[in-house]
Amino acid sequence: MSTATFVVAATSGEVLNVLAAFAGGLFVAGALIWAVRLGMRVLDQELPHPRPEEQPKLPLTGAVHEIREMREPDEIPAAVGRERLMPYQLHHQGSRTGKDQHRHRWLPGSSGSFGSGGLGHT
Numbered sequence: 001m002s003t004a005t006f007v008v009a010a011t012s013g014e015v016l017n018v019l020a021a022f023a024g025g026l027f028v029a030g031a032l033i034w035a036v037r038l039g040m041r042v043l044d045q046e047l048p049h050p051r052p053e054e055q056p057k058l059p060l061t062g063a064v065h066e067i068r069e070m071r072e073p074d075e076i077p078a079a080v081g082r083e084r085l086m087p088y089q090l091h092h093q094g095s096r097t098g099k100d101q102h103r104h105r106w107l108p109g110s111s112g113s114f115g116s117g118g119l120g121h122t
Helices: 003-010 012-044
Strands: 071-073 095-097
Touching: none
Parallel strands: none
Antiparallel strands: 071 095
C-alpha cells in the first residue's frame, strides 16, 4: 500500500465518524466517573446512620392497634332566620362516636348497585 492510500483512508468520512464516536464515548465515560465520585463525596458528608441501640423502641404497653368504631356526623344547625355559620364557629372534628356501635351489615337481596343485575331493593 502506498502513502496515498493511507491519506485517502484517513481523510474519509468513516474514519472521522469513528473518531467522533470514540471521543463521545470517552466524554460519557468521564462524565459517569465524575458523577460517581461526586455522589461518593456527598455520601461522605451526610450524617451517619443511627446505630441499632439508637433505633426507636416499642412502648412498654406494646404495639398500637387499630380501633374500630361507628361514627356519626355532627349536625350543623340550620341557619333559618339567622346569619350563616362561619368556619371558626364549627367544631374541630366533623364526627363523634355513635350511640349504636353495632356494625351495619349487608343483607342478601336487600340492595344492589346500579347495573349489577341484582334484584335491587325488595
